Amino acid sequence: MASDRGQSDDYRGPLRRLLLGVLLVCLVGVFLVWRIDSPRVERFRAQVVDRVVPSMDWAMAPVTGAVRILRDFQSYQRMYQQNRELRRELQQMKAWKEAALQLEQENARLLDLNNVQLDPRLTYVTGVVMADSGSPFRQSVLLNVGARDGIMEGWAAMDGLGLVGRISGLGRNTARVILLTDTSSRVPVTIQPTGQRALVIGDNSPAPLLDFIEDPEQVRPGDRVLSSGDGGVFPAGLAVGQVVADPGGRMRVHIAADYERLEFLRVLRSYDHERIDEPGGIIAPAAPDTGTDAPAPRAAVEAGNG
Amino acid sequence: MAETGTLHLWLMRALFAALAGALVFARLLPVDMVPPGWAGPDLFLALAFAWAVRRPDYVPPLLVAGLALAMDLLLQRPPGLWAALTLAGVVTLRRRAPALRDLTFLAEWAAVAGTLVAMTLAYRLVLTVLMVDQAPLGLSLMQLLSTLVAYPLVAALSHLVFGVRKRAPGDLATGGRTP
Numbered sequence: 032m033a034s035d036r037g038q039s040d041d042y043r044g045p046l047r048r049l050l051l052g053v054l055l056v057c058l059v060g061v062f063l064v065w066r067i068d069s070p071r072v073e074r075f076r077a078q079v080v081d082r083v084v085p086s087m088d089w090a091m092a093p094v095t096g097a098v099r100i101l102r103d104f105q106s107y108q109r110m111y112q113q114n115r116e117l118r119r120e121l122q123q124m125k126a127w128k129e130a131a132l133q134l135e136q137e138n139a140r141l142l143d144l145n146n147v148q149l150d151p152r153l154t155y156v157t158g159v160v161m162a163d164s165g166s167p168f169r170q171s172v173l174l175n176v177g178a179r180d181g182i183m184e185g186w187a188a189m190d191g192l193g194l195v196g197r198i199s200g201l202g203r204n205t206a207r208v209i210l211l212t213d214t215s216s217r218v219p220v221t222i223q224p225t226g227q228r229a230l231v232i233g234d235n236s237p238a239p240l241l242d243f244i245e246d247p248e249q250v251r252p253g254d255r256v257l258s259s260g261d262g263g264v265f266p267a268g269l270a271v272g273q274v275v276a277d278p279g280g281r282m283r284v285h286i287a288a289d290y291e292r293l294e295f296l297r298v299l300r301s302y303d304h305e306r307i308d309e310p311g312g313i314i315a316p317a318a319p320d321t322g323t324d325a326p327a328p329r330a331a332v333e334a335g336n337g
Numbered sequence: 338m339a340e341t342g343t344l345h346l347w348l349m350r351a352l353f354a355a356l357a358g359a360l361v362f363a364r365l366l367p368v369d370m371v372p373p374g375w376a377g378p379d380l381f382l383a384l385a386f387a388w389a390v391r392r393p394d395y396v397p398p399l400l401v402a403g404l405a406l407a408m409d410l411l412l413q414r415p416p417g418l419w420a421a422l423t424l425a426g427v428v429t430l431r432r433r434a435p436a437l438r439d440l441t442f443l444a445e446w447a448a449v450a451g452t453l454v455a456m457t458l459a460y461r462l463v464l465t466v467l468m469v470d471q472a473p474l475g476l477s478l479m480q481l482l483s484t485l486v487a488y489p490l491v492a493a494l495s496h497l498v499f500g501v502r503k504r505a506p507g508d509l510a511t512g513g514r515t516p
Contacts, residue, residue: 047398051428054402055421061406062417066467072416079410087362098368165364167376167480168472169413172367212372215470235372235473290370 081202155297170213177204188296193270193287219261225249241282252276349395357404376480378487387492391501393431422456
């Protein structure tokens, strides 16, 4: 077989070279198409992932479980120490819980007094993490819920503790969550208690960068970082983390979500609610459809004319 | 004889595909979501190169291209570019395989290193020109170096476990039996 190659080279050589050329052109073509029309190719990618990864799940779940058990086993060696730490934390937590309950009651009373209307409660869909990005350069996870479950692009994903990322890339049965640490992640936040606006910018490090702060002087390590809802990307008020200063003096965010153990994620349903784009929208609500009871707009028009 | 030879050839190709699948599987395991400060080796590339140098017929271009494109899609890379470069690298090494057959392992390693560096440079250059977001330079270099360090291991493993050996001069005579 192999010795036949020598004689057949004269006609197979050019054919092979042609095939190789075609292959290379195809691959480069795919890349160029991706560069030109990224959403379409990304949708295709999501469909491929949607087809391939769930079929590996039967094998992935046990292997992942085994690895986790091994890790837990390592931590058993420090069990006594951990137990003491946990007890101490539990005592602190009890004190906090008491304070939180009192504050909640007080808050409810005040809201009731003022007759305040809050945003409707966010509901969520819970998904299980199936796979991660598989590359040290990208930070994302794949959930086992998708378009079939009503997930939409751009929704926020949280674990029990804080914001994890946003949906980007949606298949029928799977959805990809871009983590806050990914280099393409930008999330508008407010920093409490001063209320400064800023952006959390992922840079492939465990603690993403905090940039575009309105007044960096007022931000201290330890301040709380919440999502601000600017740009309509996320609902406002989701916990993101705490401000920390890195050795270089730049502000970073210590993420509240436990990235070492992402297992179940909540995807928050956030449908667009009424948006107010112009200042006039607040003063004069929807256009009057009947002329019978609309004295106020008419008065406004007259005032405008005069 | 010819039947078993062809069968063996296709078995080895299937083994290559299966190994690539196993590598993807291992990388997709959701074990740790904290961004690592380091980048491990691209074992698929090391495997493809090691086999291309030893037995070019086990890694046909079509197979390599298909696997590399699938990996691009699954591992969230810009689809197509790294696959094209992988294909180019493998084909280059396939061409040089007859010359490398008689040289030492060090020469082979150097050839692989040259190809890999050229691929990484071309990749970053194209991404820069087309203004695509790309990974930090440090991580890319780390992946390049770790792939080079892992290469001898992958080559040894292929040699010892999977029996992917360079064709010895005597093999041509018994080509029918062990192609």
